[in-house]
Amino acid sequence: MKILGINAYHANASAALVIDGQLVTAVEEERFNRVKYAAGFPVNAIRHCLAEVGLTLQEIDHVAIPRNPWARLATKLFYAVRMPRFTLDRFRAMKQFKGIHEDLAAACDVDPKAIRAQLHRIEHHVAHLASAFFVSPFDRAAVLSTDGLGDFASTMWATGEGNRLKVHGAVAFPHSLGLYYTALSQYLGFWKFGDEYKVMGLAAYGEPTHVEEFRRIVKADGGKGFALGLQYFCHHRTGPEMTWQENGKTPVLGQLFSPYLEERLGKTRTADEPVGKKHQDIAASMQAVLEEAYFRLLNQLHQTTRQSQACLAGGVAFNCVANGKIFDNTPFSQVYVQPAAGDAGLAVGAAYYVYHQILGQPRSFVMDHAYWGPQFTPEAIAQALENGRTKVSSLGVRKLSDEELVCATAKHIADGKIVGWFQGRAEWGPRALGNRSILVDPRRAEMKDILNQRIKRRETFRPFAPSIREEATGQFFERSHPSPFMNLAYSVRPEKRAIIPAPTHVDGTGRLQTVSRQTNPRYWALIKEFEKLTGVPVLLNTSFNENEPIVLTPQEAINCFLRTRMDVLVLGNYVVEKPLLASPPGEATAAGARLGNAG
Numbered sequence: 001m002k003i004l005g006i007n008a009y010h011a012n013a014s015a016a017l018v019i020d021g022q023l024v025t026a027v028e029e030e031r032f033n034r035v036k037y038a039a040g041f042p043v044n045a046i047r048h049c050l051a052e053v054g055l056t057l058q059e060i061d062h063v064a065i066p067r068n069p070w071a072r073l074a075t076k077l078f079y080a081v082r083m084p085r086f087t088l089d090r091f092r093a094m095k096q097f098k099g100i101h102e103d104l105a106a107a108c109d110v111d112p113k114a115i116r117a118q119l120h121r122i123e124h125h126v127a128h129l130a131s132a133f134f135v136s137p138f139d140r141a142a143v144l145s146t147d148g149l150g151d152f153a154s155t156m157w158a159t160g161e162g163n164r165l166k167v168h169g170a171v172a173f174p175h176s177l178g179l180y181y182t183a184l185s186q187y188l189g190f191w192k193f194g195d196e197y198k199v200m201g202l203a204a205y206g207e208p209t210h211v212e213e214f215r216r217i218v219k220a221d222g223g224k225g226f227a228l229g230l231q232y233f234c235h236h237r238t239g240p241e242m243t244w245q246e247n248g249k250t251p252v253l254g255q256l257f258s259p260y261l262e263e264r265l266g267k268t269r270t271a272d273e274p275v276g277k278k279h280q281d282i283a284a285s286m287q288a289v290l291e292e293a294y295f296r297l298l299n300q301l302h303q304t305t306r307q308s309q310a311c312l313a314g315g316v317a318f319n320c321v322a323n324g325k326i327f328d329n330t331p332f333s334q335v336y337v338q339p340a341a342g343d344a345g346l347a348v349g350a351a352y353y354v355y356h357q358i359l360g361q362p363r364s365f366v367m368d369h370a371y372w373g374p375q376f377t378p379e380a381i382a383q384a385l386e387n388g389r390t391k392v393s394s395l396g397v398r399k400l401s402d403e404e405l406v407c408a409t410a411k412h413i414a415d416g417k418i419v420g421w422f423q424g425r426a427e428w429g430p431r432a433l434g435n436r437s438i439l440v441d442p443r444r445a446e447m448k449d450i451l452n453q454r455i456k457r458r459e460t461f462r463p464f465a466p467s468i469r470e471e472a473t474g475q476f477f478e479r480s481h482p483s484p485f486m487n488l489a490y491s492v493r494p495e496k497r498a499i500i501p502a503p504t505h506v507d508g509t510g511r512l513q514t515v516s517r518q519t520n521p522r523y524w525a526l527i528k529e530f531e532k533l534t535g536v537p538v539l540l541n542t543s544f545n546e547n548e549p550i551v552l553t554p555q556e557a558i559n560c561f562l563r564t565r566m567d568v569l570v571l572g573n574y575v576v577e578k579p580l581l582a583s584p585p586g587e588a589t590a591a592g593a594r595l596g597n598a599g
């Protein structure tokens with residue numbers, strides 16, 4: 001049984017292949033076309049899925065699409081009359097879905113009539129719920145999906161049991177925690193699609209001084225958990241206006257907040273205006289009220305389901321700060337958030353919904369790691385190095401044994417070098433989890449600035465994340481519940497904060513990745529070796545990129561290494577080193593950066 005899941009005509013376009021209940025591969029289109037959050041039809045991702053196992057499109061039995069134009073038809077018709085432009089956009093989207101056979105056939109260069117796969121349209125949030133539960137380690141769980149908007153709903157909750165999902169309720173347009181967060185991010189001057197996580201980072205600097213006002217923006221609402229104070233918004237009058245840039249690949253969301261929000265909170269921050277205390281406090285208030293609504297939803301869900309495990313999906317499930325507090329604010333004792341909790345994950349969710357809920361097949365798969373993307377052979381890596389020979393050879397390329405590689409890399413990191421680490425299969429989801437990562441010494445407080453000056457060039461208030469050897473989690477963090485996909489933030493133990501200052505955020509938390517020996521033995525061994533050298537079982541791990549989607553191919557890794565002031569590149573078993581560069585005035589040297597108190 002071969003099922004192809006496709007998230008198409010929507011941001012975070014992606015494809016996933018499930019064969020006999022086992023996930024074979026899953027990847028976002030952005031990794032191929034190099035457009036962040038790419039929408040449109042995931043031609044390259046689909047081609048990769050088929051090529052990975054040498055299948056043709058004609059051999060696929062089912063195609064699952066996470067969108068159902070007929071879902072919530074009554075609500076859609078109600079708003080269709082009020083929002084003609086939005087309705088026209090929806091109509092165009094529906095027309096695109098009618099052409100899915102043709103687009104699939106064109107992507108794979110076959111005659112549309114040759115496709116024998118059955119097409120399934122799965123409602124957006126149902127696919128989110130499926131993406132959270134059907135690949136979780138739990139046989140039973142409460143399941144929650146919360147995001148901006150999909151098929152005219154923003155939130156849906158269910159009980160998952162075995163191979164079934166039972167949906168209990170939903171919150172329909174225009175009420176949406178995702179749109180709330182996006183609207184306030186816009187107000188704070190962060191307009192780019194996907195910028196919400198920046199505001200989550202900013203929130204840690206502020207005090208929630210506007211909570212009372214924000215409780216009118218997101219109100220508690222009995223059985224639904226929340227309702228928006230619609231006077232603060234305009235999307236319910238005009239529809240969330242989505243336009244597309246870069247040949248229709250990048251989504252741009254129009255203004256969601258109304259003039260009333262500015263009346264209440266003051267003028268919006270312009271993009272070039274410095275971020276001040278007021279903005280920090282507004283971000284903190286926004287985050288605090290999001291958490292209140294999120295925990296209300298989860299507590300109600302617990303009352304309905306009486307489960308102690310929760311599976312979460314939707315864009316809001318990327319709010320690692322809120323996720324990390326679930327244990328203290330709800331009765332849930334275990335939480336699972338798969339690595340592509342946002343819309344890319346719909347491809348996996350739709351495919352598994354077809355396999356279990358529609359076809360009635362039993363569960364046999366757990367997503368316990370994120371390494372489902374493309375991989376490259378040692379020969380392909382060697383070829384990429386050969387292609388860049390004129391530039392790379394002067395730097396010296398060494399091929400090391402596994403053991404030598406881990407020892408040499410750990411030493412580079414401990415010596416204060418910035419190391420690009422490219423191994424195995426690319427990560428599924430937006431986080432680099434030790435296969436397409438830039439790694440540095442977490443003990444050096446200056447590393448945050450050095451990374452920003454040399455490579456990342458991102459807002460200085462954004463935190464960097466720690467990867468920790470799974471077994472040591474409780475020694476450094478106040479919780480040890482696994483966080484393999486960097487979707488939970490915990491407090492770093494107060495006595496450890498000075499030991500790992502670089503990935504400890506201003507509020508003392510870290511958005512950690514717990515690294516398991518079973519699921520990524522090479523990355524685990526690297527952390528262990530670093531621990532041998534320094535006494536610290538933690539690395540600072542940031543994505544291998546420079547303001548672009550995470551690198552996918554060895555060539556992209558080499559280009560990023562050469563383009564930036566990265567010191568060392570580790571590609572499979574090959575190591576490339578740059579000579580130590582003189583630092584420009586005003587920049588701390590990586591190798592000379594002051595060490596925290598090693599412990």
Ligand SMILES: [Fe+2]
Nearest residue numbers: 147150314343
């Ligand atoms: Fe979604």
